[in-house]
Amino acid sequence: FRDEFKARRGYDVPKYLPIMAGIPVESADVTEGFLFDVRRTIADLISDNFFEELKRLAHARGSIINTEAVPPGMMSDGILVHKNVDLTSSEFWVTAWQNWKPCDIAEAASGAHIYGKKVVIAESFTGGGDWKEHPYDLKAMGDMHFVDGINRMMIHLWAAQPFPGRVPGQTGAAGLFFNEHTTWIKPGKAWIDYLRRCQSLLQTGLVVNDALYFIGEEVPCRALIPPKYGSFYITEPALPEGYKYDSVNQEALLNLAQVEKGLIVFPCGVKYKVLVLRPDRLITPQLAHKIRDLIAAGAQVVGPKPIGAPGLEMVESANDVVIAVAEDVWGNMDGKNI
Secondary structure (H helix, E strand, O other), X not given: OHHHHHHHHOOOOHHHHHHHHOOOOOOHHHHHHHHHHHHHHHHHHHHHHHHHHHHHHHHHOOOOOEEOOOOOOOXXXXXXXXXXXXXXXXXXXXXXXHHOOHHHHHHHHHHHHHHOOOOEEEXXXXXXXXXXXOHHHHHHHHHHHHHOOOOEEEEOOEOOOOOOOOOOOOOOOOOOOEOXXXXXXXXXXXXXXXXXXXXXXXXXXOXXXXXXXXXXXXXXXXXXXXXXXXXXXXXXXXXXXXOOEEEXXXXXXXXXXXXXXXXXXXXXXXXXXXXXXXXXXXXXXXXXXXXXXXXXXXXXXXXXXXXXXXXXXXXXXHHHHHHHHHHHHOOOOOXXXX
């Protein structure tokens, strides 16, 4: 980790090791700056040294990989983990609302759109019980997740029956009660066929969304959701009803985003009319330069004027670089009067 950190962040760690035991070094800003760099490095290594390596090994053996979303407490970039997979994946539950996961859905969809994956899977309708759910209960929830970017339902789960003569049979621990003994299984084929048709169409072509929301550089970071869905990792400011958006992470924004005819475009072909930054006032010099370049090329960007850099990379000059770019790009705009 020390070698990877030094190569990626440009400085060595020994001086700052007491911070890992909760002891500040020099100042609060220096301490937080080092921890910012540690977290960012962990997120990068999860992508490069786990997911990228797993994909290499899988492809060498003729296999493909997909991943569900990372847990919110994991020190990771929730969109970056979908970079080095073949299919992105997430999940949603039926009745256990504590397991409703709009960030997971948004990460799988945004990761697929930004990184050019055609298939966005969801472990679907998990957590039913008592053989009580049927297509009338399930269709609207499925439709909502189709609209949110899912295009393949992996129904959780077909409850395998070790004793097929005992009806309705044994169920899975947390799955929808769904198998050949379900009372609606034969007429319910109409709903299954409907899912198939939706998926066939939704896996064709390119998504069209209006805005692109940056999820920030502070790790852990996740795809953003509308304020009506939560209180953290939310879109600020939120879009009016009727407009759609994707989230973008630091890596994809720095390395993939370009501008064509005033639109922000990615190599996979998706396009956005406006980039919305986080309300954070600290950004890395790399991001400051990228925002300046996008605006110079004609992109529309919404966000507050930065006041400095968050980490210790380029520690002697990082704040000066960010402030200089801010003065060049934002000038005297204060977000209120101008």
